[in-house]
Amino acid sequence: MSFSSNVRDELSRVEEHHPCCRKSELAALLRGGLCLRRVSGQFRLLFVSEHAALLRHVFSTVKTLYHSGPEVMVLKTHRFRDHAVYRLDFSALASGFDEKGLLHDCGIEVAGDRLNYLPWRPKAKCCRRAYLRGCFLATGSISDPDRSYHLEISFPDALLLSEFQSFLHEYGIDAKHITRKGHLLAYLKEGQEIVDFLNISGAHISLMQLENIRILKDVRNQVNRIVNCETANLEKTVNASFRQMDHIRYLDSHVGLDSLPDGLREVARLRLEHSEVSLQELGDMLNPVLTKSGVNHRLRKLEQLAMQEREKHPQVPV
Ligand SMILES: [Zn+2]
Known part of the structure; x- marks a missing residue:
């Protein structure tokens, strides 16, 4: 029925x-x-x-x-x-x-x-x-x-x-x-x-049935929202990581990572080896451990250097 x-x-x-x-x-x-x-x-x-x-x-x-x-x-x-x-x-x-x-x-x-x-x-x-x-x-x-x-x-x-x-x-x-x-x-x-x-x-019995369905739907929606949110965050992390790696590879091929100060070189190497991890996790891998904002600061510095280097070698359109 x-x-x-x-x-x-x-x-x-x-x-x-x-x-x-x-x-x-x-x-x-x-x-x-x-x-x-x-x-x-x-x-x-x-x-x-x-x-x-x-x-x-x-x-x-x-x-x-x-x-x-x-x-x-x-x-x-x-x-x-x-x-x-x-x-x-x-x-x-x-x-x-x-x-x-x-x-x-x-x-x-x-x-x-x-x-x-x-x-x-x-x-x-x-x-x-x-x-x-x-x-x-x-x-x-x-x-x-x-x-x-x-x-x-x-x-x-x-x-x-x-x-x-x-x-x-x-x-x-x-x-x-x-x-x-x-x-x-x-x-x-x-x-x-x-x-x-x-x-x-x-209709009190039907009311209880409807309420049960509403609760189930609500929980299902909440789970979906959390999953969607986590997926979005993950995507952001991955996109940022690809951008950073691109800059780091450019630096490596044009000036060589060995020419960089120790702190920057270490972060650059770890980023290349672990493309999928978050800034926090990168920080934990360093010795001594570095905070998330510390890692972020170094990655920005690397990006800056790469940008400066790119300006010295303007790309000639083919
Ligand atoms: Zn009456």
């Missing part, structure tokens, strides 16, 4: 104890998930999903609150083996209620061939939190955290999108939004925001 479907599974099993919260979660589920479809010439009010645990959850919530459940249909598809799409048909249930029925409670109006939404503003914070969970359950998805951090929820209407954003804003999370192929999408891209969302909506 994908991470997204694990989260949906976990959230489908969250038990809300207050009826106010159950109603609020159901409202988010139906506002986001119900659609009007023409089936054999008639408009049907459907909630369609491939997720069995979610369908069970919606069915039992409606049944508990309204003492009557929607019709359940299972459609087998041939795309994959054992793959089923579940359909809850609310048509009978919705028309069987008067003004104070299920749709009214969820702030949904059927207007011809489309659904209208009335503003949804529960007074209690617990209910707004349940609403956020319902939004994800209805149309949310989340990418595998091994690959990237991305959570998105699509909404059939701008009002629903802005409600979701404002409820989430109460927790200090600002969801961004875009329109993609005619769908309004709210999305989160930061690992920390997604962790917070999982916490708010009650």
Whole structure:
């Protein structure tokens, strides 16, 4: 199962104890998930999903609150083996209620061939939190955290999108939004925001899984940074060493290393013999031992001498 479907599974099993919260979660589920479809010439009010645990959850919530459940249909598809799409048909249930029925409670109006939404503003914070969970359950998805951090929820209407954003804003999370192929999408891209969302909506097991992956990724990044940094330093040392050796060889062939003062000659010989070692290591090889800056000073002196010598013998371009 994908991470997204694990989260949906976990959230489908969250038990809300207050009826106010159950109603609020159901409202988010139906506002986001119900659609009007023409089936054999008639408009049907459907909630369609491939997720069995979610369908069970919606069915039992409606049944508990309204003492009557929607019709359940299972459609087998041939795309994959054992793959089923579940359909809850609310048509009978919705028309069987008067003004104070299920749709009214969820702030949904059927207007011809489309659904209208009335503003949804529960007074209690617990209910707004349940609403956020319902939004994800209805149309949310989340990418595998091994690959990237991305959570998105699509909404059939701008009002629903802005409600979701404002409820989430109460927790200090600002969801961004875009329109993609005619769908309004709210999305989160930061690992920390997604962790917070999982916490708010009650997906605590998924939250722990995501945190573990985040820690692993973090350690991996740190190791990579250290390796990259060391590689860069090594490259610098090697480049400097090649430049120094070039100058020293020039001096050797034009004036001879034996003509140099003892201190310089010693460093020059060691550099030629040990191209790969650092200045500190060169210093340690000398007798008496010389500090890094002492070695650096002598190498600069050698470079200077070489430059002066080169000026005496200008290279004639061939
Ligand atoms: Zn509540």
